Amino acid sequence: MSFKKVFRSWKIWLLIACFIMAVVAIWPNPLADGVAIRSVIKDSAASTAGFVNPKPTTTPMGREVVHSINNIPIKNSDDYARATSVLRPNMTMVIKTSASTYRLVVKPQLETVVLNETELVNVTESSYNSTTNQTINITTLRMVNKTLQKVTGVEDIGLRVYNAPTSNIRMGLDLQGGSRVILRPETVLAQDDLDSLVENMKQRLNVYGLSDLTVRQTKDLEGKDFIIVEIAGATDEEVKDLLSKQGKFEGKIGNDTIFKGGADIKHVCKTADCSRIVNCGKTSSGGYSCTFSFAITLSPEAAQRQADRSKDLSVQIDNGEGFLNESLDLYLDDEKVDSLRIGEGLKGRAETEISISGSGTGLTQQEAMTDATDNMKRLQTILITGSLPVKLIIEDTNNVSPVLGSEFIQNTLFVGLMAMIFVILAIVIRYRKIIVSVPVAITLVSEVVILLGFAAIIGWNIDLIAIAAIIIAIGTGVDSQIVIIDEISGKHQEEATGWKDKIKNAFFIIMVSYFTMVVAMLPLLSAGAGLLKGFAITTILGVSIGVFITRPAFAVIAENLLRHDD
Amino acid sequence: MHLFVKCADEIVRFIKMRLILADIDCIMSEHTGHSDNEHNGGGRRHNFFLELYGKHYKSLLIISILLLAFSFAVIGHKYITTGDFVSRGVSLTGGLSMTLKASNSSTMTSDELQSYLMQVFPKADITVRTFGDSSNQKFSIEASGVNDTVFIEALKPKFPDLTDADFANDKQTIGPTFGASFFTQTLKAIFIAFLFMSIVIFLYFGDSIRDKWIASILTIISAFLMFYATSTILYIIALVLFVVCIVIYIRDSIPAFGIVLCAFSDIFFSLAVFNLFDYKLSIAGVAAFLMLVGYSIDTDILLSVRVLKRRGGTIFDRTVDALRTGLTMSVCALIAVLVAYIFTHSIVIKEIMFILLVGLIGDIIFTWIQNAGILRWHLEGKGWK
Numbered sequence: 001m002s003f004k005k006v007f008r009s010w011k012i013w014l015l016i017a018c019f020i021m022a023v024v025a026i027w028p029n030p031l032a033d034g035v036a037i038r039s040v041i042k043d044s045a046a047s048t049a050g051f052v053n054p055k056p057t058t059t060p061m062g063r064e065v066v067h068s069i070n071n072i073p074i075k076n077s078d079d080y081a082r083a084t085s086v087l088r089p090n091m092t093m094v095i096k097t098s099a100s101t102y103r104l105v106v107k108p109q110l111e112t113v114v115l116n117e118t119e120l121v122n123v124t125e126s127s128y129n130s131t132t133n134q135t136i137n138i139t140t141l142r143m144v145n146k147t148l149q150k151v152t153g154v155e156d157i158g159l160r161v162y163n164a165p166t167s168n169i170r171m172g173l174d175l176q177g178g179s180r181v182i183l184r185p186e187t188v189l190a191q192d193d194l195d196s197l198v199e200n201m202k203q204r205l206n207v208y209g210l211s212d213l214t215v216r217q218t219k220d221l222e223g224k225d226f227i228i229v230e231i232a233g234a235t236d237e238e239v240k241d242l243l244s245k246q247g248k249f250e251g252k253i254g255n256d257t258i259f260k261g262g263a264d265i266k267h268v269c270k271t272a273d274c275s276r277i278v279n280c281g282k283t284s285s286g287g288y289s290c291t292f293s294f295a296i297t298l299s300p301e302a303a304q305r306q307a308d309r310s311k312d313l314s315v316q317i318d319n320g321e322g323f324l325n326e327s328l329d330l331y332l333d334d335e336k337v338d339s340l341r342i343g344e345g346l347k348g349r350a351e352t353e354i355s356i357s358g359s360g361t362g363l364t365q366q367e368a369m370t371d372a373t374d375n376m377k378r379l380q381t382i383l384i385t386g387s388l389p390v391k392l393i394i395e396d397t398n399n400v401s402p403v404l405g406s407e408f409i410q411n412t413l414f415v416g417l418m419a420m421i422f423v424i425l426a427i428v429i430r431y432r433k434i435i436v437s438v439p440v441a442i443t444l445v446s447e448v449v450i451l452l453g454f455a456a457i458i459g460w461n462i463d464l465i466a467i468a469a470i471i472i473a474i475g476t477g478v479d480s481q482i483v484i485i486d487e488i489s490g491k492h493q494e495e496a497t498g499w500k501d502k503i504k505n506a507f508f509i510i511m512v513s514y515f516t517m518v519v520a521m522l523p524l525l526s527a528g529a530g531l532l533k534g535f536a537i538t539t540i541l542g543v544s545i546g547v548f549i550t551r552p553a554f555a556v557i558a559e560n561l562l563r564h565d566d
Numbered sequence: 567m568h569l570f571v572k573c574a575d576e577i578v579r580f581i582k583m584r585l586i587l588a589d590i591d592c593i594m595s596e597h598t599g600h601s602d603n604e605h606n607g608g609g610r611r612h613n614f615f616l617e618l619y620g621k622h623y624k625s626l627l628i629i630s631i632l633l634l635a636f637s638f639a640v641i642g643h644k645y646i647t648t649g650d651f652v653s654r655g656v657s658l659t660g661g662l663s664m665t666l667k668a669s670n671s672s673t674m675t676s677d678e679l680q681s682y683l684m685q686v687f688p689k690a691d692i693t694v695r696t697f698g699d700s701s702n703q704k705f706s707i708e709a710s711g712v713n714d715t716v717f718i719e720a721l722k723p724k725f726p727d728l729t730d731a732d733f734a735n736d737k738q739t740i741g742p743t744f745g746a747s748f749f750t751q752t753l754k755a756i757f758i759a760f761l762f763m764s765i766v767i768f769l770y771f772g773d774s775i776r777d778k779w780i781a782s783i784l785t786i787i788s789a790f791l792m793f794y795a796t797s798t799i800l801y802i803i804a805l806v807l808f809v810v811c812i813v814i815y816i817r818d819s820i821p822a823f824g825i826v827l828c829a830f831s832d833i834f835f836s837l838a839v840f841n842l843f844d845y846k847l848s849i850a851g852v853a854a855f856l857m858l859v860g861y862s863i864d865t866d867i868l869l870s871v872r873v874l875k876r877r878g879g880t881i882f883d884r885t886v887d888a889l890r891t892g893l894t895m896s897v898c899a900l901i902a903v904l905v906a907y908i909f910t911h912s913i914v915i916k917e918i919m920f921i922l923l924v925g926l927i928g929d930i931i932f933t934w935i936q937n938a939g940i941l942r943w944h945l946e947g948k949g950w951k
Contacts, residue, residue: 174914182744221751221793235734395744401735404665411911418909419902426901430894465850468906468918472857475902479864479895486891505871512770512867517860519762523755523793524856531748535853539860 006560015553018545019446022453027061028167033075034065035161037097038232043270044158049095049104051159056214059456060165065098076163087154107155111277111369117146152369162232162402168456172463172534175409177402178232181239185225186391194225197389201227201243204385208242208377218533221526226395236397246391247382250331251354253309253342258328259302262386266352267297270380277372278357280365288368292376293357296383303350311348330356332382356383412467419474420444427478431485439557440481447477447550451542466538473542480510480546484555506555514547620882627939630931634831637838644841652837655846658749660742661691661710662717665735665913668696668703669727679705679724686720687712693846697913706913708846714739752852756833758789759859761808764826767863768815771822771870781814820944821874824937825866828929831936832862835928836921850914854921861899862925865892865933873941881945885938892933900926 006012040051054063066074069083070093087093089108094101162176173180189197194217202215213231220226229239249261259265269275275294283289298306306328313324322344330338338357358379360372423444428437448470455462487506517539524536619626645651656663668674680694690711697704709717718733725732765785772778788807791800815823833855840847872888873881903926907919 184744220747221754222747222796224747236737237734393741395741396739398738399734399736401731404735408912411909412915415906415909415915419905422901422905423898426894426898430897464912464914465853465918468850468853468915469857471902471906471915472861472899472922475899476861476864476895478898478902482891482894482898483868486894505875509864509867509871512766513860513864516763516766516863519766520759520856520860522762523758524853531849532752532853539857 006557009556011552011556015549018450018549022450025453025456026167030166032164032166034067034164035077035080036063036065036164038160038162041158045104045107046158049102059168061168065164068096070094080161089151089154108151109153109155111150111152119146169452170459170461172461173230174400174464175405176232177400177405179236180230180398181236182396183227183392184395186393200388204242204381207384208381236399243392244394245333246388248333248387249382252329253326256309258306259298261383264299264302265296265383266299268380268383269295277369280368287361287363288365289359289361290368290372291357291359292372293355295355298352303352307348307350315344416471419471423478439554443550443554444474447546450545454541463534465535469535469538477546480551481554483509484558488558514543517543623939623942626935630936637834640838640841653846655848656708656710657740657848658745659710660740660745662714662739663708664737666705666725669725754792757792759856761785761789763859767825768822772819774818777814777818781811784811821870824940828866828932828937829859829862831932832858832925832929836925839924851917851921854918858925862929866937868892881942889934896930
């Protein structure tokens with residue numbers, strides 16, 4: 001075996017170069033521990049402390065990783081869960097990450113209880129004067145109900161985490177856990193509208209607090225448009241709730257629309273001082289119900305519309321207070337969800353501060369509070385981002401838990417390894433020469449590594465079906481090598497063909513197989529909303545790497561290895 | 567089932583032959599005077615199988631054609647009795663699919679769970695399978711025509727160990743129109759893949775340039791029609807065009823036709839066995855059938871190239887020579903697939919590997935008996951030896 005000859009061939013160097021590039025791209029670190037930050041919830045204790053959402057383009061190994069909390073080392077998500085379960089309101093946490101150190105103050109969870117007593121309080125209201133085009137603040141003395149703020153626990157510190165990644169290979173949802181939802185617009189949209197729909201959806205999901213997500217458009221063979229939303233670490237329920245409703249929010253007096261969610265709303269309060277759970281109580285059916293309320297600021301134009309509409313209304317006295325005879329009705333997706341009585345002081349006056357309330361229910365008070373908080377968040381999101389231009393129909397949802405995902409990964413690694421070992425064993429038994437197994441093993445391993453390297457570079461997600469494709473590539477990648485070995489060491493004394501011819505023969509066979517495989521995979525790239533696209537691309541990439549990079553190199557090695565046999 | 571046993575018999579016989587033929591080295595080296603033989607005994611046994619393969623290739627060819635006909639019969643039977651030529655899982659019909667861990671204390675079987683669920687939901691279509699080893703047993707449940715939440719509630723008493731989150735662990739819901747349209751699209755994809763694969767083979771092995779042009783144009787038209795077709799007329803035209811191509815292949819290049827027929831047989835054989843085991847096809851399964859198209863070609867191309875382009879020895883010698891290489895290839899692929907099938911915990915991968923396993927075993931027969939037989943018959947007819 002002449003090593004010098006082997007290393008003089010450019011094909012070998014190409015293989016080595018690709019292999020090294022792949023390893024660098026993958027950047028494996030099996031000893032990595034800690035928990036990586038997936039997203040930071042807005043207006044939470046974490047975001048106040050300075051944590052920022054990771055950019056979606058960051059590589060998995062480039063993510064910020066939490067290593068210790070209050071000097072207790074955090075190795076995995078169990079440690080993190082334990083460390084964040086013993087929180088007290090207003091306590092300080094020192095969180096050390098791979099990027100820097102943060103001091104976080106835990107926020108208490110508050111419940112406002114409305115008491116029956118009243119008190120005199122200075123209330124500042126801003127009012128828009130349409131004639132002078134100015135917003136003035138008027139402070140008046142008002143009788144309001146006394147409220148008591150009760151501390152009912154701690155607010156979630158606002159970090160979504162997952163076990164730190166050990167390599168740059170992005171894994172599909174069935175391996176890392178998460179959900180995928182495929183939606184179809186109810187009416188056919190033009191491309192521009194589709195683009196803005198996707199933007200709107202991304203915004204809605206981001207505002208809600210989910211950021212490790214991809215939203216992409218795809219078409220199937222029948223020309224139907226689909227939108228695929230993939231979120232790691234979230235459940236499909238959250239996504240369905242957010243996206244299945246258009247989120248058309250309108251405030252109307254009678255039949256006239258005063259304001260709509262989105263453009264007409266300048267600000268939605270999400271901080272604790274003006275958005276919170278107001279109170280909880282038992283319902284008649286035995287469960288609990290909690291009400292929430294948050295303040296929104298209308299745009300001056302919307303406030304003016306309200307003033308114009310209300311100035312001609314008459315006043316009715318009810319319980320000593322004056323109200324206008326028509327209310328401000330709030331509609332969500334054409335269903336009335338609330339009705340606000342307009343105080344007589346607002347007649348003809350442009351009022352920009354409006355308070356929106358709603359409720360949540362549950363079997364226990366805790367459940368009701370969680371439900372109310374979720375409903376509040378959703379409503380806030382809809383008001384901020386406005387309505388989706390069209391109704392979306394949910395076609396397919398897929399949910400895999402992270403625990404299950406990591407089980408799959410381990411099992412798959414095991415299976416891949418076993419497949420490789422047994423195949424190499426078969427080669428050794430067949431050719432009864434251990435030395436033959438060396439180049440075969442090198443080639444097999446390089447093919448898989450280079451393929452994964454490619455996947456890491458282009459940010460491609462590896463899912464279960466793609467892994468099936470890789471395992472089969474192991475079995476059949478060997479096929480071409482067998483063809484090469486047999487051609488080279490073939491016992492055909494009658495033919496005075498040179499080495500070049502033999503290898504040409506072998507490659508003829510390989511190339512025909514290659515083209516038929518590529519061509520067989522092409523239709524899958526757009527069939528069925530692109531669900532098998534990952535599989536098709538992995539297969540095409542895999543065989544291409546084999547044909548153009550690893551097998552030529554293998555031929556060189558085999559040639560030098562087996563030549564002296566003749 | 568009687569016929570099925572007969573096929574299993576065939577398969578076992580040929581695997582035995584492969585093991586014996588591994589000692590073909592011996593015989594071949596005796597022919598060509600090479601010095602690599604470590605096996606000298608058992609000459610008589612070798613010769614018997616070799617004789618069978620060499621002298622009676624026509625009868626063996628008939629047997630492989632019968633196998634193909636049997637596959638058609640199984641699939642046809644399925645179509646007549648159920649209106650569909652394969653059972654479809656929920657990912658292709660719409661519905662709910664989930665995987666749940668078996669409760670440690672219960673010894674419930676998949677049949678018991680299935681009958682319980684069918685009692686609660688008499689109108690729904692429900693399938694339950696178990697997989698995994700005894701310490702980590704899982705149930706894979708597919709149901710169409712049920713309401714998600716009601717279904718999960720019905721499952722809860724049978725899985726007392728699981729929390730609510732566990733029920734959402736590995737869950738998939740597919741809208742019915744989506745699932746059905748996906749199925750038609752993958753059928754189209756398989757057809758188009760077949761079209762393209764055949765034309766590539768023909769371009770390599772065909773003789774007449776004129777025929778190659780005609781076939782290519784017909785293929786492209788047929789692919790376009792199939793891709794964009796919405797009415798039945800267009801489908802039929804696409805199919806007719808494909809048949810015309812096949813006729814061209816037969817007239818111009820029997821070797822090319824032999825290869826296409828082999829790929830065709832592999833898929834149908836695998837589909838028939840799939841039906842015999844009463845499995846339900848999923849999206850992953852469709853991917854597996856497409857993989858089969860590509861991988862089965864390897865061995866056929868090897869056979870054809872060796873037989874057509876080599877000059878030494880008889881056709882039979884060259885066939886057997888190709889057989890050595892080809893069987894090694896098939897066995898290696900089979901090993902990879904078998905290992906994956908046995909050790910994987912994922913039902914998706916298991917389904918893919920099953921289809922490939924059956925397809926690859928079928929490929930051994932259809933390449934080395936059917937394709938080789940066709941080649942030899944055709945070449946001897948042309949006067950080759």
